[in-house]
Amino acid sequence: MKKITVVALFLLGTSSLFAQKTDEQVLKEIYKQALTNSKSYAWLDHLSNDIGARLSGSANAEKAVQYTKAEMEKLGFDKVYLQEVMVPKWVRGEKETAYILDNKTKTVVPICALGGSVATAKNGLTAEVIEVQNFDELTALGAAKVKGKIVFFNRPMDKEQIESFHAYSGAVDQRYAGAQKAAELGAVGTIVRSLNLRLDDFPHTGTQSYGDLPKSKYIPTAAISTNGAELLSKTLKKNPKLNFYFKQSCEQFDDVLSYNVVGEIKGSVTPENIMVVGGHLDSWDLADGSHDDGAGVVQSMDVANIFKNIGYKPKNTIRVVLFMNEENGLRGGNKYEELSLKNKENHIFALESDSGGFSPRGFSLECDKANFNQIAEFSKLFEPYLIHSFVEGHSGSDIGPLTSKNIVKAGLKPDSQRYFDYHHAANDKFDAVDKRELELGTGTMTSLMYLMDQRGILK
Numbered sequence: 001m002k003k004i005t006v007v008a009l010f011l012l013g014t015s016s017l018f019a020q021k022t023d024e025q026v027l028k029e030i031y032k033q034a035l036t037n038s039k040s041y042a043w044l045d046h047l048s049n050d051i052g053a054r055l056s057g058s059a060n061a062e063k064a065v066q067y068t069k070a071e072m073e074k075l076g077f078d079k080v081y082l083q084e085v086m087v088p089k090w091v092r093g094e095k096e097t098a099y100i101l102d103n104k105t106k107t108v109v110p111i112c113a114l115g116g117s118v119a120t121a122k123n124g125l126t127a128e129v130i131e132v133q134n135f136d137e138l139t140a141l142g143a144a145k146v147k148g149k150i151v152f153f154n155r156p157m158d159k160e161q162i163e164s165f166h167a168y169s170g171a172v173d174q175r176y177a178g179a180q181k182a183a184e185l186g187a188v189g190t191i192v193r194s195l196n197l198r199l200d201d202f203p204h205t206g207t208q209s210y211g212d213l214p215k216s217k218y219i220p221t222a223a224i225s226t227n228g229a230e231l232l233s234k235t236l237k238k239n240p241k242l243n244f245y246f247k248q249s250c251e252q253f254d255d256v257l258s259y260n261v262v263g264e265i266k267g268s269v270t271p272e273n274i275m276v277v278g279g280h281l282d283s284w285d286l287a288d289g290s291h292d293d294g295a296g297v298v299q300s301m302d303v304a305n306i307f308k309n310i311g312y313k314p315k316n317t318i319r320v321v322l323f324m325n326e327e328n329g330l331r332g333g334n335k336y337e338e339l340s341l342k343n344k345e346n347h348i349f350a351l352e353s354d355s356g357g358f359s360p361r362g363f364s365l366e367c368d369k370a371n372f373n374q375i376a377e378f379s380k381l382f383e384p385y386l387i388h389s390f391v392e393g394h395s396g397s398d399i400g401p402l403t404s405k406n407i408v409k410a411g412l413k414p415d416s417q418r419y420f421d422y423h424h425a426a427n428d429k430f431d432a433v434d435k436r437e438l439e440l441g442t443g444t445m446t447s448l449m450y451l452m453d454q455r456g457i458l459k
Contacts, residue, residue, distance in 0.1 A: 030306055034443030035439050044430065044438065056089070068281065085325065088328055088331075100244060103239070109232065116209065131154050132154070153192045176209055179219055202426055274317045275348060279354055282326060282328075284327055292356065295356060333401050348407055349407065358441075360437075361387065361414060363375070365391070367408040385440070385447075408457050
């Protein structure tokens with residue numbers, strides 16, 4: 001008789017244990033662990049309050065890499081390692097200032113530089129303002145009316161959209177490409193209405209691109225709070241010749257070395273099949289990034305923690321991947337895929353959390369119809385936890401580059417109604433995240449990872 005190792009006995013025992021339980025029973029235990037024995041909230045507390053904003057290339061981003069690596073090592077992964085990735089280093093500089101100059105009246109308004117923007121001159125920039133709603137309006141004005149002016153993009157997110165991410169998608173082009181389009185017509189700067197569904201005084205940053213413009217044509221670009229945008233638009237209607245002043249001192253440096261953080265649990269049956277769960281470790285620099293995406297980071301780590309607590313040994317290899325540089329470059333996601341191709345790895349499932357730490361509602365899925373139908377059948381198992389939305393749609397930016405032949409991609413869908421109140425703004429802090437909502441998201445992610453590990457994907 002062959003000698004049976006302790007590891008083999010353990011695997012046999014765990015396999016037998018879970019074979020005796022129904023999916024309903026396992027999910028009940030997963031949610032119990034998520035709500036009573038989760039580490040996600042404590043991890044988020046440290047990321048947010050002890051480390052803080054984690055813009056890629058920053059000292060805090062490096063601290064976050066080392067902290068999460070150390071915490072994953074405590075969880076007992078088979079291995080924890082770093083993937084080198086070169087990332088952009090953009091520094092905001094001193095706090096931006098801006099005001100409306102209406103004849104002799106000077107009214108201060110809140111702004112913040114958009115990520116990747118150049119600075120204004122040392123003493124700031126003053127020019128007349130021209131307001132547009134979209135690129136078609138800008139093009140129709142032509143260079144004769146745009147040259148030498150500050151273009152003010154003031155298209156709000158569509159409040160009629162129930163799904164707030166659809167409203168965001170309908171307005172984000174002016175933030176991302178507004179400076180390029182305006183510069184092509186001779187504008188000297190751009191001001192963009194913050195992507196936010198409510199009226200408040202928080203300007204929301206985010207990445208922007210100059211496209212293929214030569215550096216000599218770059219113009220400074222900033223976001224203005226929604227209250228500020230309303231005031232500027234109202235004042236412009238009364239005085240179309242008013243001036244706008246803003247000053248920012250941001251600077252782009254050479255790329256620097258950073259890392260994706262990876263924790264791996266080797267599969268007990270088909271270790272060659274890889275299942276990823278992750279979020280992005282970097283954040284914007286105005287706040288802690290607790291919703292975007294500290295929540296996704298700690299929820300992903302907690303999947304491994306819960307599996308450990310319930311004694312579940314996955315059939316497939318599971319990787320917790322904390323991606324770097326989602327916010328202003330997607331270098332981490334692209335590097336992960338580059339290495340996956342180089343190593344000829346086979347990913348069968350990827351789950352991302354990057355929509356905030358609010359109450360979970362379901363998943364958005366990128367897959368063929370057969371796999372979508374199989375996952376949608378899980379809805380009965382999720383009903384007791386108020387998870388009801390299984391839809392086709394975008395899964396996540398960092399898992400987007402994965403190109404394995406047969407792969408299912410999923411994104412956690414939390415309730416999104418308040419997400420853009422905080423997205424890329426100075427109020428995206430730890431106190432904006434509810435502990436129980438965060439933990440429910442952890443339980444929901446862990447449950448789907450378990451079900452996908454048990455059922456596999458259809459080929």
